Amino acid sequence: MLTTANKVETANDSERELTDGFHLIIDALKLNGLDTIYGVPGIPITDFGRMAQAEGIRVLSFRHEQNAGYAASIAGFLTKKPGICLTVSAPGFLNGLTALAHATTNCFPMIQISGSSEREIVDLQQGDYEEMDQLAIAKPLCKAAFRVLHAQDIGIGLARAIRAAVSGRPGGVYLDLPAKLFGQVMDAEAGRKSLVKVIDAAPAQIPSPDAVKRALDVLKSAKKPLIILGKGAAYAQADDAIRSLVEKSGIPFLPMSMAKGLLPDTHPQCAGAARSTVLKDSDVVMLIGARLNWLLSHGKGKTWGDAPKKFIQIDIEPKEMDSNVEIVAPVVGDIGSCVTALVQGMGGNWTVPPAEWTKTVQTKRDDNVAKMAPRLMNNNSPMDYHGALGVLRTIIKERPDAILVNEGANTLDLARGIIDMYQPRKRIDVGTWGIMGIGMGYSIAAAVETGKPVLAVEGDSAFGFSGMEVETICRYKLPVCVVIFNNDGIYRGTDVNPTGGSDVAPTVFVKGARYDRMMEAFGGVGANVTTPDELKRAVNAAMDSGKPTLINAVIDPAAGSESGRIGNLNPQSALKKK
Ligand SMILES: Cc1ncc(C[n+]2csc(CCOP(=O)(O)OP(=O)(O)O)c2C)c(N)n1
Numbered sequence: 059m060l061t062t063a064n065k066v067e068t069a070n071d072s073e074r075e076l077t078d079g080f081h082l083i084i085d086a087l088k089l090n091g092l093d094t095i096y097g098v099p100g101i102p103i104t105d106f107g108r109m110a111q112a113e114g115i116r117v118l119s120f121r122h123e124q125n126a127g128y129a130a131s132i133a134g135f136l137t138k139k140p141g142i143c144l145t146v147s148a149p150g151f152l153n154g155l156t157a158l159a160h161a162t163t164n165c166f167p168m169i170q171i172s173g174s175s176e177r178e179i180v181d182l183q184q185g186d187y188e189e190m191d192q193l194a195i196a197k198p199l200c201k202a203a204f205r206v207l208h209a210q211d212i213g214i215g216l217a218r219a220i221r222a223a224v225s226g227r228p229g230g231v232y233l234d235l236p237a238k239l240f241g242q243v244m245d246a247e248a249g250r251k252s253l254v255k256v257i258d259a260a261p262a263q264i265p266s267p268d269a270v271k272r273a274l275d276v277l278k279s280a281k282k283p284l285i286i287l288g289k290g291a292a293y294a295q296a297d298d299a300i301r302s303l304v305e306k307s308g309i310p311f312l313p314m315s316m317a318k319g320l321l322p323d324t325h326p327q328c329a330g331a332a333r334s335t336v337l338k339d340s341d342v343v344m345l346i347g348a349r350l351n352w353l354l355s356h357g358k359g360k361t362w363g364d365a366p367k368k369f370i371q372i373d374i375e376p377k378e379m380d381s382n383v384e385i386v387a388p389v390v391g392d393i394g395s396c397v398t399a400l401v402q403g404m405g406g407n408w409t410v411p412p413a414e415w416t417k418t419v420q421t422k423r424d425d426n427v428a429k430m431a432p433r434l435m436n437n438n439s440p441m442d443y444h445g446a447l448g449v450l451r452t453i454i455k456e457r458p459d460a461i462l463v464n465e466g467a468n469t470l471d472l473a474r475g476i477i478d479m480y481q482p483r484k485r486i487d488v489g490t491w492g493i494m495g496i497g498m499g500y501s502i503a504a505a506v507e508t509g510k511p512v513l514a515v516e517g518d519s520a521f522g523f524s525g526m527e528v529e530t531i532c533r534y535k536l537p538v539c540v541v542i543f544n545n546d547g548i549y550r551g552t553d554v555n556p557t558g559g560s561d562v563a564p565t566v567f568v569k570g571a572r573y574d575r576m577m578e579a580f581g582g583v584g585a586n587v588t589t590p591d592e593l594k595r596a597v598n599a600a601m602d603s604g605k606p607t608l609i610n611a612v613i614d615p616a617a618g619s620e621s622g623r624i625g626n627l628n629p630q631s632a633l634k635k636k
C-alpha cells in the first residue's frame with residue numbers, strides 16, 4: 059500500500075490521488091524489506107527521515123555519517139540485505155563514503171543514499187549549497203552508483219541498487235537523490251505501479267560439475283591438506299554445509315578473523331592456534347570465501363614455506379582466481395552451492411588425511427594453547443593484554459551468542475588470537491583494511507539487527523574514532539558493553555618526544571584518561587577497572603543488565619608492541635639498516 063494518498067482537486071474537479079518522491083522512496087524501501095536506516099539528518103533529507111519513521115521504518119540517527127555508514131555495512135554482512143546509510147549532500151556524503159568504500163572492499167552489501175544539490179547549479183559549478191558532483195566522486199569507490207532524477211524512476215533506481223549490492227560479490231552502492239526529487243509529485247496509482255519488488259536479488263550461482271570434480275581430485279591427492287575459511291564463508295550463511303564439508307573431509311581448518319566461530323575455535327580440527335605450521339607445511343590449500351590478499355601474505359613468501367603448494371579456491375567472483383598465485387582448481391559460484399556440491403561429490407567413502415598430518419597440527423595447536431594458558435590467568439595490576447583478555451575469553455565462552463566487536467592494534471591482534479568464538483558471525487572487526495573507527499557503528503548495528511548483547515573490545519585510540527556514538531548507544535538504550543583497553547596511546551603509551559619539547563610523542567594520549575565518564579555523561583553505566591577480577595565483574599554486570607556500559611580497563615602502557623602483530627609492514631629506510 060502506498061503510504062500517502064493525498065486527494066487534490068484537479069482543474070476538471072475530479073479527485074486524483076497523488077504521491078511524491080519522499081513517499082515513493084519509503085514505499086520502495088519497505089516493499090523490499092529494507093526496514094532500518096542508519097544516518098544523520100539535514101538538508102535535503104530531514105523530512106524524509108521523519109516521514110520514514112512515521113511510516114514504520116526504524117530510523118537511527120548517528121553523530122557522524124561515517125559511523126552510520128559502518129553500521130549499515132555490518133548490517134549488510136549480518137543480514138545479507140543491503141544496509142542503508144542516509145546522508146546529506148557534500149560533507150555528509152563524503153563522511154559516509156569511507157564506510158561505503160569499506161563495504162565494497164570487504165564485500166558487504168550496503169547502499170549509501172545521499173541527498174544532493176540542484177543538478178543545474180552543480181553542473182555549471184555556480185556555487186550551490188553543499189555543491190558537489192557526488193555521483194562522479196562515488197563511482198570509483200563502490201560497486202555501482204546511480205542517480206534518480208524523476209519520481210517515476212525511484213522504483214527502478216532502488217531495484218538496481220539492491221541488485222548491485224547483493225548479487226555476485228556483494229559491495230557498496232551509491233544512490234544519488236537530488237533535493238528536487240523528494241518533492242516531485244505524481245499520480246499515486248502510476249507511482250504504485252512504478253515500484254519494483256526485487257525477485258531473487260542474489261541468485262544462486264551453481265558451480266560447474268567439472269570444477270567441482272577437479273577440486274575434489276586435487277584434494278584427494280593431498281597429504282597435508284588445509285581448509286581456510288574467510289568472511290565470505292561466514293557471509294554466505296551456509297553454516298551446515300560448511301560444517302559437513304570440514305567434518306566429512308577430516309581436514310584441519312583455519313578461520314580468518316571474521317570466520318571464527320563458523321565452527322567453534324575449540325573444534326578438534328581447528329588449526330587457529332597452529333597457523334604458522336599449517337600455512338608453511340600444507341601441500342593443498344582450499345580457500346573458501348577467503349582471498350589471498352595481504353592477510354594471507356598473498357599466498358607466497360616465507361609464511362607459506364618452501365614446499366610446493368596447490369590452491370583450490372571457492373569464490374563467487376571469477377576474477378578472484380589467480381589474483382596472486384596460480385589456482386589449480388577454481389570453483390566459481392556462491393559458497394553455499396559450491397560447498398554443497400563438494401560435499402555431495404565426496405560421496406560416502408572419503409579418505410581422511412593421513413593421521414601423521416592431523417596429529418602434527420593438533421599437537422602444535424595443543425602446545426601453543428598450553429603455553430598461552432598461564433599468561434591468561436594472571437591477575438596483574440596494571441593489567442597486561444593477556445590478563446584482561448583471559449577474562450573476556452571466559453565471558454564469551456559463557457555467553458557464546460554475544461557479538462564481539464574488536465578494533466585496535468594490540469587490542470585487536472591479541473583478542474583475535476585469545477578469544478575463542480563458538481558461533482558463526484559473532485566476531486566483527488576491522489576487516490580487510492584494518493580500519494579504525496568501526497567500533498561503535500558496528501556495535502549499534504549488531505545490537506539493532508540481531509537483538510543480541512554486544513561486547514566491544516576497543517583500543518583507546520580505536521575507540522576515539524567513533525567515541526561520540528556512545529550517546530547514540532545510550533539514546534537507543536542498546537545492550538552494548540564497551541571495554542576500552544586504555545594503555546595511554548597508540549600501540550603503547552610510553553613513547554617520548556626525542557626533542558625534550560613539551561608536546562608528547564605522536565602515539566601518546568592523556569595519561570589516566572577516564573573514558574568511562576563519557577558514558578556516564580549520557581546516562582549509561584561507567585566503570586574504571588584496574589585488575590582482571592574487577593574487569594570480569596564489570597563486564598558480567600553489564601551483560602546481565604543489558605544497560606549501555608563503558609569500562610575503562612587500565613592497561614600497562616608498556617605492554618603493547620609496535621603495530622600489534624603487523625609491525626613488519628612499517629617501511630624501513632635502507633639507510634637505517636647500514
Ligand atoms: C582509519 C585508520 N586510521 C589510522 C589507522 C592506523 N592505526 C592502526 S592501529 C591504530 C590504533 C592502535 O592503538 P589502540 O587502538 O589504542 O590499540 P593498542 O595497540 O594500543 O592496543 C591506528 C591509529 C588505521 N588503521 N585506520
Ligand SMILES: [Mg+2]
Pocket residue numbers: 517518519543544545546547548549550
Ligand atoms: Mg592503545
